[in-house]
Amino acid sequence: MTRHDTATAEDPRIARSRAAIVSGATEVFLTNGYEGTSIDDVAAAAGVARRTVYNVYGDKEALFRAVLAQATEIAESYAARLANVPADVDDGDVEGTLIALGRDLADSIVGGRVIPIRRLLLSEVGRFPDLAVDYYERAPGLVMRTLAKTIARLHAAGALHAPDAERAGEHFAFLTIGASLDRGMFEAELGPGAAAVAHERAESGVRAFLRAYAPK
Amino acid sequence: MTRHDTATAEDPRIARSRAAIVSGATEVFLTNGYEGTSIDDVAAAAGVARRTVYNVYGDKEALFRAVLAQATEIAESYAARLANVPADVDDGDVEGTLIALGRDLADSIVGGRVIPIRRLLLSEVGRFPDLAVDYYERAPGLVMRTLAKTIARLHAAGALHAPDAERAGEHFAFLTIGASLDRGMFEAELGPGAAAVAHERAESGVRAFLRAYAPK
DNA sequence: AGTAAGTTGCACTAGATAGTGCATTAATAT
DNA sequence: ATATTAATGCACTATCTAGTGCAACTTACT
Numbered sequence: 001m002t003r004h005d006t007a008t009a010e011d012p013r014i015a016r017s018r019a020a021i022v023s024g025a026t027e028v029f030l031t032n033g034y035e036g037t038s039i040d041d042v043a044a045a046a047g048v049a050r051r052t053v054y055n056v057y058g059d060k061e062a063l064f065r066a067v068l069a070q071a072t073e074i075a076e077s078y079a080a081r082l083a084n085v086p087a088d089v090d091d092g093d094v095e096g097t098l099i100a101l102g103r104d105l106a107d108s109i110v111g112g113r114v115i116p117i118r119r120l121l122l123s124e125v126g127r128f129p130d131l132a133v134d135y136y137e138r139a140p141g142l143v144m145r146t147l148a149k150t151i152a153r154l155h156a157a158g159a160l161h162a163p164d165a166e167r168a169g170e171h172f173a174f175l176t177i178g179a180s181l182d183r184g185m186f187e188a189e190l191g192p193g194a195a196a197v198a199h200e201r202a203e204s205g206v207r208a209f210l211r212a213y214a215p216k
Numbered sequence: 217m218t219r220h221d222t223a224t225a226e227d228p229r230i231a232r233s234r235a236a237i238v239s240g241a242t243e244v245f246l247t248n249g250y251e252g253t254s255i256d257d258v259a260a261a262a263g264v265a266r267r268t269v270y271n272v273y274g275d276k277e278a279l280f281r282a283v284l285a286q287a288t289e290i291a292e293s294y295a296a297r298l299a300n301v302p303a304d305v306d307d308g309d310v311e312g313t314l315i316a317l318g319r320d321l322a323d324s325i326v327g328g329r330v331i332p333i334r335r336l337l338l339s340e341v342g343r344f345p346d347l348a349v350d351y352y353e354r355a356p357g358l359v360m361r362t363l364a365k366t367i368a369r370l371h372a373a374g375a376l377h378a379p380d381a382e383r384a385g386e387h388f389a390f391l392t393i394g395a396s397l398d399r400g401m402f403e404a405e406l407g408p409g410a411a412a413v414a415h416e417r418a419e420s421g422v423r424a425f426l427r428a429y430a431p432k
Numbered sequence: 433a434g435t436a437a438g439t440t441g442c443a444c445t446a447g448a449t450a451g452t453g454c455a456t457t458a459a460t461a462t
Numbered sequence: 463a464t465a466t467t468a469a470t471g472c473a474c475t476a477t478c479t480a481g482t483g484c485a486a487c488t489t490a491c492t
Contacts, residue, residue: 013438013489033339035251038479049440054481056438122401123249123339129404136402170395170417171424178390181398185338186352188345201386208387212427229459229468254449265470270451272468 017056020046026067030116034064034124061128068131071117075139078108079146085153094159095210101150102176102202105143109177110198114139115184144169161215168213175205233272236262242283246332250280250340277344284347287333291355294324295362301369310375311426317366318392318418321359325393326414331400360385377431384429391421 024046028037039060043050057063081104089097108114117135125132147169154160155168162168180198184190240262244253255276259266273279297320305313324330333351341348363385370376371384378384396414400406 011438011490017439032342033251035249036342039481040479051441051482052439060480118401119338119341122335125335125402125404126248126252132402132404136399140398164420167417167420171391171421174390174394174398175387178394179386182356182390183352185334186341186348188341188348201383204380204383205387208428211429212424227460227468233469255451256449267452267471268469271470276450 014056017046017048017052020048021053021056021063022066022070024048025063026070029064029067030113030120033120034060034127064124064128065131068117068121068135071113071121071135072139072142074108074112074114075142078105079142082143082146082150085150089154089157089159092159094154095206098172098206098210099203102172102206103199105173106177106180106198106202107195109181110184110194111190115181118185144173147172158215160210160213162213168209171212172206172209175209176202177205230272233262233264233268236264237269237272237279238282238286240264241279242286245280245283246329246336249336250276250343280340280344281347284333284337284351287329287337287351288354288358290324290328290330291359294321295358298359298362298366301366305370305373305375308375310370311422314388314422314426315419318388318422319415321389322393322396322414322418323411326396326400326410327406331397334401360389363388374431376426376429378429384425387428388422388425391425392418393421 021042024044025037025042028041028045032041039053040050042063043053046053053063057066082101085097085101121132121135144166148166151160151162151168151172152165155162155165160168177198180194180201184194187194237258240260241253241258244257244261248257255269256266258279259269262269269279273282298317301313301317337348337351360382364382367376367378367384367388368381371378371381376384393414396410396417400410403410
């Protein structure tokens with residue numbers, strides 16, 4: 001994927017064009033959707049000639065795929081933070097740790113690009129079914145797998161009673177952000193108190209999770 | 217909305233055309249999206265002349281709104297069933313009652329039209345933000361409100377301990393169908409075991425809900 | 433410098449689509 | 463039967479879009 005994959009370095013002009021195009025394309029695709037975006041729009045957003053878009057990316061579909069290939073960053077970064085949660089919570093404050101994770105998860109989703117990315121992918125499930133499934137595996141799927149591992153560690157350490165860590169991970173995720181994500185998908189732009197509401201939901205979700213999964 | 221709203225009955229030819237068009241339009245919009253659907257497609261699916269579509273509905277947007285106006289039936293029917301759940305569960309089997317509600321909710325969503333409808337609306341949040349918000353209030357919002365009432369009744373009867381019934385309703389909904397709905401949105405067509413998995417999720421979600429909201 | 437490679441602008445093909453106008457035909461109501 | 467109203471078919475406008483070909487210009491490598 002990077003320029004080091006090829007034996008020789010890429011012409012800096014192409015590299016610059018490519019970066020500008022994929023960035024501009026991300027912007028317009030997320031705003032206007034796949035069909036709603038013309039290559040003219042992309043070129044304008046990228047500050048590049050229309051013809052250059054075709055020179056660099058070939059066609060619209062390839063460009064679309066390039067945009068979505070980088071759409072998993074948020075999930076990857078959250079998963080990395082999750083992986084660092086130690087099994088033996090230092091001061092025994094499981095609730096505090098999980099609440100922090102829940103808030104963090106909420107922040108990752110509300111107000112960021114996750115919701116527009118999801119809308120974009122979902123609107124093209126019919127045209128590009130592979131992209132949607134792929135994204136799901138690499139973004140929410142990654143978070144779910146990492147969450148299951150973290151919970152399994154907490155279970156092993158006796159901080160939680162969650163024999164089915166995968167299921168418990170689903171419950172954690174949907175208790176904390178389910179409602180905020182679901183609602184957010186239907187709102188063109190977030191209301192003023194959206195972040196605060198998402199935090200409250202995350203906290204009360206974590207508390208419900210702890211009641212359901214407290215060690216015996 | 218019905219023909220009785222106007223003083224005189226509607227010409228049966230218009231009524232027939234209208235029904236055929238809205239039904240055909242529902243089919244093609246759900247399959248191909250708003251932009252991906254031409255009036256030709258609608259006319260063909262409805263078995264009606266292209267020109268008739270324009271005569272009856274005026275333009276594409278009006279037709280789209282007509283289609284989505286009837287998209288809340290599934291939620292209404294689920295809410296009606298919910299409203300019938302008595303506060304004092306006869307044989308004291310709260311778990312059985314809630315598991316039945318959870319399975320029912322899962323069935324309402326997995327494999328039905330809810331997922332295509334959501335995809336369609338979400339892909340047009342930018343163009344028709346009012347439709348998305350409207351739908352949310354009338355469908356999932358209705359279910360949430362009804363769920364909150366039902367849980368409040370169960371709380372009052374001592375069958376649950378859920379002082380914040382609205383929050384508890386969110387938790388019930390997302391524990392039972394959160395994961396199935398979220399995953400289902402990204403799948404072009406459901407795998408063979410999808411319904412069974414959704415049922416398992418619903419049941420384990422209800423059990424987690426009961427651990428979190430058991431009466432003290 | 434000079435060569436190679438990328439960028440740009442412009443013209444052009446080819447196809448799709450929303451919506452209108454109008455005359456003809458068919459169904460409905462009285 | 464007759465008058466009304468709707469459905470139909472067809473031509474037509476206007477617009478938009480993906481993608482290509484090509485010549486002129488500019489930037490990068492040696």
